[in-house]
Amino acid sequence: MLKRVHFGPSLLPFLLVAPQIAVTLIFFMWPAGQALYQSFLIEDAFGFSSEFVWFENFQVLFDDKYYLSAFKRTAIFSLSVAGMAMGIALLMAAMVDRIIKGVMAYQTMLIWPYAVAPVVAGALWVFMFDPTLGIFAYALNTVGYDWNHKLNGDEAMALVVFAATWKQIAYNFLFFVAAIQSIPKSLIEAAAIDGAGPLRRFWTIIFPLITPTTFFLLVVNIVYAFFDTFGIIHAITQGGPAKATEILVYKVYNDGFIGLDLGGSAAQSVILMGIVIVITVIQFRYIERKVEY
Amino acid sequence: MIENRPFVTVLAHLTLLLGVAIVAFPIWITFVASTHEAVRMTQIPLPLWPGDQFFSNLKTVLFEGVGGSNATPVWLMMMNSLIMAMMISVGKITISLLSAFAIVYFRFPFRMGFFWMIFITLMLPVEVRILPTFEVVANLSMLNSYWGMSVPLIASATATFMFRQVFLTIPDEMLEAARVDGAGPMRFFWDILIPLSRTNIAALFVILFIYGWNQYLWPLLITTDSGYFTVVMGIKQMLDSAEQAPDWHLIMMTALLAMLPPIIVVLSMQKMFVKGLTETEK
Numbered sequence: 066m067l068k069r070v071h072f073g074p075s076l077l078p079f080l081l082v083a084p085q086i087a088v089t090l091i092f093f094m095w096p097a098g099q100a101l102y103q104s105f106l107i108e109d110a111f112g113f114s115s116e117f118v119w120f121e122n123f124q125v126l127f128d129d130k131y132y133l134s135a136f137k138r139t140a141i142f143s144l145s146v147a148g149m150a151m152g153i154a155l156l157m158a159a160m161v162d163r164i165i166k167g168v169m170a171y172q173t174m175l176i177w178p179y180a181v182a183p184v185v186a187g188a189l190w191v192f193m194f195d196p197t198l199g200i201f202a203y204a205l206n207t208v209g210y211d212w213n214h215k216l217n218g219d220e221a222m223a224l225v226v227f228a229a230t231w232k233q234i235a236y237n238f239l240f241f242v243a244a245i246q247s248i249p250k251s252l253i254e255a256a257a258i259d260g261a262g263p264l265r266r267f268w269t270i271i272f273p274l275i276t277p278t279t280f281f282l283l284v285v286n287i288v289y290a291f292f293d294t295f296g297i298i299h300a301i302t303q304g305g306p307a308k309a310t311e312i313l314v315y316k317v318y319n320d321g322f323i324g325l326d327l328g329g330s331a332a333q334s335v336i337l338m339g340i341v342i343v344i345t346v347i348q349f350r351y352i353e354r355k356v357e358y
Numbered sequence: 359m360i361e362n363r364p365f366v367t368v369l370a371h372l373t374l375l376l377g378v379a380i381v382a383f384p385i386w387i388t389f390v391a392s393t394h395e396a397v398r399m400t401q402i403p404l405p406l407w408p409g410d411q412f413f414s415n416l417k418t419v420l421f422e423g424v425g426g427s428n429a430t431p432v433w434l435m436m437m438n439s440l441i442m443a444m445m446i447s448v449g450k451i452t453i454s455l456l457s458a459f460a461i462v463y464f465r466f467p468f469r470m471g472f473f474w475m476i477f478i479t480l481m482l483p484v485e486v487r488i489l490p491t492f493e494v495v496a497n498l499s500m501l502n503s504y505w506g507m508s509v510p511l512i513a514s515a516t517a518t519f520m521f522r523q524v525f526l527t528i529p530d531e532m533l534e535a536a537r538v539d540g541a542g543p544m545r546f547f548w549d550i551l552i553p554l555s556r557t558n559i560a561a562l563f564v565i566l567f568i569y570g571w572n573q574y575l576w577p578l579l580i581t582t583d584s585g586y587f588t589v590v591m592g593i594k595q596m597l598d599s600a601e602q603a604p605d606w607h608l609i610m611m612t613a614l615l616a617m618l619p620p621i622i623v624v625l626s627m628q629k630m631f632v633k634g635l636t637e638t639e640k
Contacts, residue, residue, distance in 0.1 A: 067465060070530045072543050074466045081460035082472050084453040085518065091498075092513040093479050096490035103490065157377045163370040173625060174378040176632075177385070180620035182572035182590045185613050188597055189384040192391065192606060200387060203403045234381060236635075243636040263366055296574040300594055318575070321489040330489055338487070 097338065103331035122332035131308065132316070132333075139312040142226065143290030149230040151282055154237030159267060162245045172242070179235035183293060187300025190228040214302065218309025221302045225310050228301060229294045236289075237282050244278035245271060284348050288341070313337060385617075391610035392416075398607075415611045424596045424608040432612055435589040438504075439571055440619070442588060445508035446570030447563050454517035455559075459547055461518075462525040463533070476515045492579055502583040511569075511576060517562055524555045561634020564627050568620045589616040 072078075107118050126132045157175060161168055178186070193201050196213040205212045214221040248271060256266045292314050298304060304311035304319060311319065317337065321330030387406075394409040418424075420433045460466075461473050491510055500506030528551070536546045552559075571590070578591045587595075593616060596609045624631055 067469070068463055068526075068530060068533070070533045070537075071462075072464045074464070077543055078460040078464035078466040078469075081456040081464075085457040085476060086472060088453065088509060088513045089476055089479055089515075092491060092494065092510040093487075094475075096487045096494050099490035099493065100487055153377065153380075157374060160370040160373045160377075164367060164374070167371075171374050171378060172632075173628065175381055176628070177621050177624060178381055180568050180572075180624045181617045182574060182620075184574045184590050184594050185572075185616050186384075188593050188609065188613050189388055191597070192610065193384060193387055198400070198402065198404060198606070200404050200406070231381070231384065234377075239632055240636055243632075257361055263363070296572075296590075296594075299574075300597060318488060322579070327489065334487055334489065 100331045100334045100338070103327055104335045105328075106331075107328050118328075122328045123336075126329065126332055126336070135308075135311055135313055135316050138222075138310070139291065142222065142229075142294075142310075142312050143287045145226045146229045146233065146290040146294070147283055147286035149226065150233035150286060151237050151279070153230070154234050155241050155279075157234070157238050158241035158245055159271070161242055162271075163263070172238075175238050176235040178232050181232060183229075183232065183296030184300045186228050186232045187225075187297040190224060190231070190297075191301045194224055214306075216306055218306055221306060221310050225294070225298055225301050228297045229290060232297070233286060233289055237286070240278055240282055241275065244275040248274050281348070284344060288344060291337075291340070388610045388613055391606055392614050394607050396605065396607055411607070415607055419608050419611045419615065424592075424605055424612060430584045430587050430592065432589060432592065432615060434585070435587050435592045436615060436619075438586055439588040439590065439616075441504055442507045442573065442577065443567050443570035443619075445504060446511050446573075447566035449508060450512045450514075450517050450566055451559060451562060453512065454521050455552070455555075458518050458521035458525055459551060462522055463543070463546075476518050479513055479515045488575065488579070495580055501580050502586055504586070506580050507573075507577050507586070507588075508570070511573060517566070520558065520562065521555065524558050525551065528554055557630060558634065560627065561630045564623055564631040565634060567623055571620050592616075 104122050105117055105119055107116050107121065157171075161171055164171075181189075191199075193199050194212065194214060196202050196215060199212075202212040212220060214224045252270055252274075253266055256270055261269065291312070294312070295314050295318070298310055298312065298315050302310040304315050313333065314337065317330055317333045320326045320333065324330075390405055390408050392415055393412040394405055395411045395415075398405060398409060421431050422429065424432075457472075457476065461469060495501060495506050495510060498506075500509075532550055532554075533546060536550055541549065573588070574590050574594070577586070577588045578594070581587060581591075589612065593609065593612055596605070596612060
């Protein structure tokens with residue numbers, strides 16, 4: 066933690082940490098505390114009076130079938146996004162490992178969606194699937210499928226999953242490439258000499274050896290799908306039709322800013338913070354374990 | 359290459375080309391849409407090949423904006439995005455360098471307390487505490503200001519954590535030598551620590567610039583004055599107004615402009631970005 070050789074106590078270190086501590090206190094601790102406090106209050110719609118109600122907000126949430134279905138929806142959404150984005154990325158990374166020429170060109174072509182903002186990604190996909198104009202909606206129509214994500218909840222969910230996956234492939238791809246490249250070539254060569262074909266080598270050597278990366282990416286992808294996809298959903302469906310794409314983070318925004326249910330929204334924030342802390346702890350325990358061997 | 363299997367190599371190239379096509383197709387469609395005139399964009403099927411209106415659309419979007427006479431011109435929104443992205447990346451790198459320096463190189467009371475206080479913010483995105491943070495910023499009357507748009511997003515420990523790791527790998531002899539030569543703490547920081555962590559700073563800059571440029575919900579909530587709108591939120595407003603009359607050619611031109619700067623940053627610093635991403639976030 067601390068360097069063996071270090072500077073003694075003085076005022077300087079306090080000055081050095083002061084900006085970060087100030088920002089953390091004002092824009093992190095204060096709001097987080099506020100959220101915690103508010104989650105125990107019920108306020109009337111005009112903000113004139115509020116009443117301390119202990120855990121009633123949480124109780125209401127867990128009795129609310131809309132909240133529980135938002136939980137389920139979030140799980141479906143994030144697992145689909147993580148599964149698809151990681152699957153495609155792993156396939157691409159394994160293929161890049163096979164070739165000699167053009168690795169850099171493929172990499173360049175595959176990584177740019179990382180730089181595209183979620184809302185912009187949403188705009189692109191909503192344009193391509195626009196029920197009246199979109200190019201894919203048109204193509205689907207010519208083969209006899211009537212696409213309308215504005216009316217059909219499952220199609221809306223599929224569309225946000227596509228857009229979110231498209232954006233996340235680049236990130237996963239870079240990590241998988243780095244992981245596959247770090248496997249000693251001698252292992253693969255030994256297996257090849259023993260007569261194992263490319264597919265067999267992938268499943269019995271490469272795939273088991275990149276498990277740490279896969280696990281890390283799973284956590285990152287789930288966090289991504291939980292929180293960073295707000296823009297995609299806001300641009301494409303706004304949680305609709307009939308709440309079919311309203312995931313937890315969208316509900317916090319919707320109940321708080323649109324519905325003005327401050328207590329309920331704060332309680333949801335607290336639950337989300339709890340989820341993030343659990344995910345962080347899991348990830349750190351895993352990193353620690355990896356450091357040990 | 360371990361063995362010569364032409365068939366597998368061809369298959370690999372084909373799969374990759376297919377992947378590239380899937381990834382690039384939406385961007386191609388965006389580009390194509392931005393090169394046609396309004397009338398063409400209402401006829402089914404939409405074009406797959408570029409037209410000749412690119413520059414006239416570019417001019418309209420940049421200087422007049424989309425959505426009527428009181429629309430914000432896109433050049434102004436891009437300026438705002440740039441200012442916000444720069445403030446977030448420069449601000450976060452600066453305060454993180456300073457606090458990581460203090461935590462690694464100084465013994466002082468509450469050192470671990472400070473470390474944990476920063477550490478706790480590691481993975482909590484602003485979306486989660488959005489409403490209370492909004493109230494805090496409103497109380498400080500920072501709505502509709504560049505400070506309000508950027509400073510709350512700086513409150514996260516990822517960068518501090520990374521610089522701490524970097525500093526821990528710098529040999530102790532560096533400080534001993536600097537001390538023998540009579541350098542004080544700040545001199546050591548400027549002349550030795552900063553130059554030694556230059557690549558990490560650059561990689562982090564790329565990541566933070568993209569993070570800052572792509573911010574959406576936060577600027578959307580705290581700006582009501584159109585002079586502060588960023589281009590990323592501008593697109594959403596254009597989509598909303600498109601319910602009646604979709605100006606897809608102009609919206610897609612704006613989308614193109616909105617993704618251009620981060621893509622340029624990523625591609626021009628690709629090596630450093632890849633290294634920074636895969637090595638720091640683990």
